[in-house]
Amino acid sequence: MPAHIGRPVINLGAHRVDTDALIEHIRTTYSDPDEHPRMGVWERIIRNAGVTQRYWTRPLAEATATTGVARRAETAFGDALDLAETAARRALDDAGLDPGDIDGIITSHTTSWTVPNLDVHLVERLGLRPTVARMPLTTLACAGGAHALVRALYFAQARPGARILVVVAETLSTIYHQAETTPQSMIYRALFGDSAGAVIVTGVTDENADGLGPGLLADDPFELVLPGSRDRYWGTIDDDGLHFESTRAAARAAADSLPYLTDWIGNRAVEWVVAHPGGPRIIDDVVAGVGLDPEKHGRHSHASLAENGNLGGAAVLDVLRRMHDDPPVSGDPGVLAAFGPGFNLAAIYGCWA
Incomplete structure (x- = not known):
């Protein structure tokens, strides 16, 4: 039996940082004569990212201050947990569920280190049953949302009728480091936003099939680690905090x-696609790769990228939310796909209910 994926809730960071303000901050920060000639290149890189604005949990000046790894990690996790709790509560309310109705919780969170992770904290904060099944995903970054949905699908297929709460939170502003001036660092500070996404996944049965409402009926998962690709995109940590690196x-x-x-x-x-908004090229490559028109069928992904930035693991949930508001024809089949460090891919095939 398939699993029904409902309408996700997205909770953005409280502070909007538009691209003009980000560029002006960088221009002011790197006003040294030896650095300033590179400003034109940096500005082109940032504007080509396709992001008009992004939302961070902290104001621009605070988010970019040098504080050290301990303070950064503590702040990043605290903010991610607050975002996640609010998103999860709204997802439960939208679905008309109480915390005790949830049979499993699957979380993804990468941008700070903590033990226990998001799952344990949310069990207590949300008032979930102490015996609820838990599956924390901690190093998947941008692929986290899709991987969490894959795991939720497996859970639902093993336990028909189960209700699974998927929660993904990332405070990606924590990877902004003033000392970094590589082209890659400029791309990442332009792309990333802070958010949490939450959605209810329900195992479909003959008894509940008519009452689940619109959504994605997922029935086939796919996972890939691209051979020989560990040099593409990865994370590091040092005294300043978390960094993303790439070639x-x-x-x-x-x-x-x-x-x-x-x-x-x-x-x-394939009549529609939920493509991870990792950047304009990623969106267009994926949409065209499955045989669809990037301008038409990539519009939700491009809008998510422009308005919110790349939200990491929550990004595909934001695209799926937008599809709920502008849905395909009922019964049309399609694909949800996201990519992450490693280089890895997670995807789901299903049809629109």
Whole structure:
């Protein structure tokens, strides 16, 4: 039986940082004569990211201050947990569920280190049953949302009728470090926003099938670690905090993964796609790769990227939320796909209910 994925809730950081303000901050920070000639290159990189604004949990000046790894990690996790709790409560309310109705919780969170992780904290904060099944995902970053939905699908197939709460939170502003001036660091500070996303996934049964409402009926998951790709995109940590690193080959990684994705899809029809908004090229490569028009079928992903930035693991949930507001034809099949460090891919095939 398939699993029903409802309408996600997205909770953004409280502080809007538009691209003009970000560029002006960088221009002011790097006013040294030896650095200033690079400003034109940096500005082009930032504007080409496709992001008009992003939302951070802290004001621009505070988020970019040098504080050290301990303070950064503590702040990042605290903010992510607050975002996650609010998103999860709204998802429960929207679905008309009480915390005790949840059979499993699957979380994804990468941007700070803590033990216990998001799952344990949310069990207590939300008042979930102490015996609720838990599955914390902690190092998946941008692929976290799709991987969490894959795990929720497996859970629902094993326990028909189960209700699973998926929660993804990332405070990606924590990777902004003033001392970094590489092109990659400029791309990441332009792309990333802070958020949490939450959604209810329900195992479909004959008894509940008519009452679940619109959404994605997911029935086939797919996962890939792209061979020989660990040099594409990865994370590091030092005294300043968490960093994301990449090579030029990272720009081709999504496209290099597409033959595996299309082989998995096979002869099945694809009428829509929820493509991870990791950047304009990733969106267009994925949409075109599954045989659709990037301008038409990538519009929700491009809008999410422009208005919120790349939200990491929560990004596909934001795109799926937008699809709920502008849905495909009932019964149309399609694919949800996201990419992350490693280089890895997670995807789900299903139809729109």
